[in-house]
Each structure stands twice: as C-alpha cells, then as structure tokens.
Amino acid sequence: MPYVNIKITRENATADQKAALIKGVTELLQTVLNKNPATTFVVIDEVAMEDWGIGGLPVDEYRRRQSAAPR
Template sequence: MPYVNIRITREGATEAQKAELIKGVTDLLVRVLNKNPSTTVVTIDELPMENWGIGGLPVEEFRRRNPPGK
C-alpha cells in the first residue's frame, strides 16, 4: 500500500488542484510501479509560509531574493 505525503505552502490551492494532485500521483504510481490505485493513499499538508524555509531563509525572503525566471 503506497503512501505519499505532499507538502505545500498554504497559498490557496483549490480543491480542484488538490484533487488533480491526488489523481496524478496515484496514476503515476499505477503506471510506473504497477500499484493498485484502490490501496494508494495520498495526503496533502498545507503549511503556513512562516513554517517553510529554503536555503537557510524563510520562503518569502528566499522568493524575494530569487524571483522566478532569474
């Protein structure tokens, strides 16, 4: 029984987006590892921004210093 835990920052992911993540991860495990989708568990944890860091910086500061496409 595969168990996948996705952690994202709490920035307003919609229910539809979360459902797409759950389906996509499940489908990937079926395709790549031949896992049974009925016993595949996917959870999504949404963490407050202040509880997330990258490269020794809070994520908001990291993003200010490293804008997308830079």
C-alpha cells in the same frame, strides 16, 4: 500499499488542484510501479509560509531575493 505525502505552502491551492494532484500521483504509481489505486494513499499537507524555509531563509524572503536577483 503506497503512501505519498505532498507538502505545499499554504497559498490557496484549490480543491480542484488538490484533486488533480491526488489523481496524478495515484495514476503515476499505477503506471510506473503497477500499484493498485484502491490501496494508494495520498495526503496533502499545507504548511504556513512562515513555517517553511529554503537555503536558511523563510520561503517568502527566499522568493523575494530570487525575484530581485539579476538573471
């Protein structure tokens, strides 16, 4: 009975996008591990941007710095 928890930043993911994630993860577990889709649980948590950090920075500041960095 797999349980998958997907955490994404709250940036207006649509119901269709979330449904695609749930379907895709369920199919992957069935294909790779032969898990029964009927007993596979997928939960999507949306986290506020100010509650998510990367590299010691809030995610929005991290992204600003990444986009300003020379490539």
